[in-house]
Amino acid sequence: MRQGLPGDSLVRVHQNVLGGNVEHLRPIASRSTLIRARRGRGLLSPLISEKVVRLAQVWIQAQGVYKDDSKARRFLAEPHMMLRGLPPLTVAVTNRAGLEAVEQLIGRLRFGSAP
Template identity: 35%
Template sequence: MEDLLGLDVVQGSRLALANSVENGLPVSALDRLAAEVSPGDAGFKFRLIPKATLERRRKAAKKLLSREESDRLARVAKVFAMAENVFGSAENARDFLTRPHMMLDNKLPLDVALATGPGADAVSNILGRAAYGGAV
């Protein structure tokens, strides 16, 4: 997950990641994640952070996202990393995340994960079931 965000975090240290999110992830983390999750879709970033807000962040001296924006970004990175692990490739992960899923009321898993923390948990639950041979 840290690799998706371009972070130099001690492997396996969720506290270090939590601290990075709390202090604000760099704008470059958004660029990196967008390139992995939705390559070729220039508008994907704006589903995470409004365009005007992102432009302000890019112009700021520190070029950091807010805590809330960073949390949303980390949430999507976690779901994408889990999907990539379960399905074996970034391409298969993108395929899963961008197809309606019956266990999510036929919503796209990516949309559900983007919307709220509990939505991301629901997608993670489906991925956990898939990883261990459950019905999905």
């Protein structure tokens, strides 16, 4: 991660996790970074790589709760009252504390103790 993930990592996350939605890519990387990644140009920066990994982590957990990709995507993209009205996607990629907050929310959803 210190050297950066291959650009293809961002492309896969954009397609599989974000469903190709460019708007939802904003907290992670710019559109121009995605274009460069699609062209196979170099590695992602360590910061973007870290965000890609965080998003992949919460994606796997959200899939475990919702058992449906579209529902998991909707959960990640829509503002949530337990995250001060911010989307889990935005909170999770911000920093380690944000990732932990989203993971706690997903845990509560898994066991039925969150709205």
